[in-house]
Amino acid sequence: MSEIIRFYSVTDDYGEFSNFAEYPVTLKKVRWPTSEHYFQSQKFKDKKDQQEIRKANSPMLAARMGRDRKRKLRRDWESAKVNVMREAVFAKFTQHEELRELLLSTGDAKIVEHTENDDYWGDGGDGRGKNMLGRVLMDVRQALRDDA
Template sequence: MGSLFNFYLPYKDESGNNLSAFAQALAIIAEAQKLISIGSPGVAITYSANYAQTVTIHQTYESGHWNTNTSGANQAAVMEAMESLMGGKYSTLQKRLQIAPITTITYSDYGGRTHQQVVESDLEYIKFLLDQGWDVLGWQNQSSIPGYAIGGGIATLPREINTLIQTTLAKYAIDYASDARSEPIKFYHLNKPYGFFSNFAPYPIHLKDRIWPTSEHYFQAQKFVNTPHEEEIRQAKTAREAAEMGRDRRRPLRRDWEIIKDDVMREALYAKFTQHPDLTEKILSTGDLKLIEHTKNDRYWGDGGDGTGLNMLGQLLMETRERIRYDFSSGQ
């Protein structure tokens, strides 16, 4: 059987610029190729559809064809770009990469059925794919709400339908767990899957009675606690700028920094992954997989690029995950 994975697909780069539909489509294709290379017979990606699109997509696959001609804005534009790429350079994916529609867009008519019945059918189709051994990517981006929810019209769905989607896909993720993804999760760049683990990810945290734009802002500022430099770094326009300011040795680094830096990072990570419910869901969805900051630029916080680094950020993230898991189990 296949597996359902939480697939985080940013639609903006770290500078805040929109990623093109083709850039996002290439990320989907790369993930599909990766899964196929380790034995998956095929890969499907969840897609927020209206009823007409859902019908067309299913009719296309049932007739033995691969091009659903999905088009439009946002997610639809990414699907259009994906199928365009599959019509050329990536033609080998034509029968191995599909769209798994979930009818989240409110529609006036559902072919004699209710909206909930249509969604139940959509979810059954995903289960069918998983039972056939296909892997399914639960598409998330910066606008997604917690769990495996997808974009588009989900924010305006009736609560019972939204809950149905959330709980069913989360259950699939558990029921269809697979050893095929027992390999560690490697992260570094914001515009790659699991980029939310980066301290540069745009998730503000509340600590010391102040709001810090990112965990990177907080971490770097604590090198100069109780000095004007602390507030200067908090007000840095970007996480990258905050990092550069914190590494500037013309600023007087606190004497105990090497002793307390892990505790500062631990504090920042716990705040980040508990103050944002979507991040809580995301870190818990990684189960017990090893988390690795994969970069040759850092041998302390990262793995050094060759696995010989300490990977301290990854270690603290796994510690944070376990702490959050304990919080949930103890009802905190």
Template sequence: MTIEFYSTKHIYGEFSNFAPFAFEIDGLVYPTSEHYFQAMKFPDEQYQERIRETKSPMIAARLGRSRKVKIRDDWEEVKIDIMRTAVRAKFLAHPTLQDLMLETGDETLVEAADGDYFWGAGKDGSGQNWLGKILMEVRDELRESPPENT
């Protein structure tokens, strides 16, 4: 069976990068995984900070898609690892998310993003679904070594 997610307003919306689950990386708090992912596209620390501090993930995404500011040269090589870092940090920071993730069992997780053939499944399901793959990797990690609840 497959579990599809996309909108934060629907079932499993917590898996979306727009879902409001803050986490800390390198001493900085990011309101969503979208904020972190978009900020990491840029070598310019001031622009990173502008993205991190923006009020919504939609604005963070818009700023991250801008090409008025130069993105890092190695972006295509590192973007999957950056997403993996964001997703892992988000789930490790929230036990309720860990529980929800583990409740999905062995189901295939698919980002049902019609227009995204890299991170999602795309309109016809032929997309690479990298966000879903990363979520399933994190689920496996949680199963293998559950974080200690303090």
């Protein structure tokens, strides 16, 4: 696995891998404007908080609302967040055929969310971050291959 695919902004190559990319997903019988909207909303048990975030007019606003600590974070969020992300990413790449093909076209390349802004979901900008979003994308890619 020598090739590395780095993405961050929706306008970059592979920008479709960003949770801010405008691909709606349907999860739990509800349509979400982006995987970011879904992910951020799931931080909260309160349905009112979830709906407000779903209605946010941009993924950036949804992210900001998800970070608002005036809202009551669900107790198990730290242990649940990776599975919630996997759920969102899996939905996105199975509900949009062109995204499925794009992800599968990456072969065995390492996928990295390259950003200084995040050392948990991203690589921290210097490669020392956990790159959890990249890992989830690679897991979903493998699941799509196994299904094929």
